[in-house]
Amino acid sequence: MASADSEAVAAEREAIPRSVKILVAGGFGAGKTTLVGSVSEIEPLCTEETMTETGHGVDDTCGVEGKDTTTVALDFGRISVASDVVLYLFGTPGQERFWFMWDEWADGALGAVVLADTRRLDTCFHAVDFFERRGVPFVVAVNRFDGADDYREEEVREALDVPARVPVLTADARVRESCKKVLIDLVSYVIRLRDPSPHG
Amino acid sequence: MITIVVAEHGRAVRSLEPERGEILRLCHRPISVAEISARLDIPLTVVRVLLGDMLAEGDVRTRASGAVARLPEKQVLQAVLDGIRRL
Numbered sequence: 460m461a462s463a464d465s466e467a468v469a470a471e472r473e474a475i476p477r478s479v480k481i482l483v484a485g486g487f488g489a490g491k492t493t494l495v496g497s498v499s500e501i502e503p504l505c506t507e508e509t510m511t512e513t514g515h516g517v518d519d520t521c522g523v524e525g526k527d528t529t530t531v532a533l534d535f536g537r538i539s540v541a542s543d544v545v546l547y548l549f550g551t552p553g554q555e556r557f558w559f560m561w562d563e564w565a566d567g568a569l570g571a572v573v574l575a576d577t578r579r580l581d582t583c584f585h586a587v588d589f590f591e592r593r594g595v596p597f598v599v600a601v602n603r604f605d606g607a608d609d610y611r612e613e614e615v616r617e618a619l620d621v622p623a624r625v626p627v628l629t630a631d632a633r634v635r636e637s638c639k640k641v642l643i644d645l646v647s648y649v650i651r652l653r654d655p656s657p658h659g
Numbered sequence: 660m661i662t663i664v665v666a667e668h669g670r671a672v673r674s675l676e677p678e679r680g681e682i683l684r685l686c687h688r689p690i691s692v693a694e695i696s697a698r699l700d701i702p703l704t705v706v707r708v709l710l711g712d713m714l715a716e717g718d719v720r721t722r723a724s725g726a727v728a729r730l731p732e733k734q735v736l737q738a739v740l741d742g743i744r745r746l
Contacts, residue, residue, distance in 0.1 A: 504697035540742020
């Protein structure tokens with residue numbers, strides 16, 4: 460028993476799980492937290508990031524009076540996908556004024572879901588543009604809202620000017636199976652990008 | 660943000676700084692920096708500073724989420740895909 464215990468301790472010492480993240484971007488009220496909550500194994504948590512905005516990458520320490528402190532709230536959920544891999548889903552605010560934070564949020568992200576609200580498609584432009592430029596693989600999920608016009612996926616693709624390779628699908632952020640499909644499509648897409656062979 | 664933190668075995672909770680004690684208690688099992696921030700209601704920036712001190716003093720170990728802007732390797736992606744399918 461003693462040796463089994465010490466083995467267990469040794470194994471535990473090595474076993475810090477690997478963490479990966481997926482960003483869920485979208486405008487205010489697009490359903491980001493709903494989507495996260497639909498698939499998360501924990502109630503979505505909220506963390507706050509306080510940062511000092513130093514003004515668009517200009518390296519000028521003289522302009523102290525121009526600095527501005529901002530607090531951004533991020534909702535997130537967790538899925539233990541394997542014994543040694545934990546997936547985090549972060550709902551990231553889509554407002555343009557937070558864009559100086561996006562580089563950090565996107566750093567190391569496996570991919571992103573742009574959650575589109577067809578009543579306010581313009582709130583997705585920045586997210587689509589950012590992920591394109593930054594090379595973060597993303598899918599566009601059109602959240603079905605009651606009373607919203609039923610857009611076809613192709614119309615959304617055209618309106619957002621999304622390249623043909625990027626998957627565009629409709630989803631219901633309230634429905635777990637629907638959100639699972641969005642994530643499965645995203646990760647499958649990321650795997651295809653990594654290994655474009657037909658057997659991949 | 661998703662760096663996983665775990666307390667080193669045998670590190671006693673010292674009463675010097677209550678936040679550090681609470682972090683150490685939470686890190687009894689592996690937990691992400693974001694979760695520590697959310698559960699203790701301490702901004703991420705502050706958690707990072709506290710963890711930096713704790714790491715330097717050997718209270719905790721961490722596992723970063725991977726190299727900057729590098730996609731996870733294929734086995735990890737496959738594990739994520741399988742895990743989501745099992746939900």
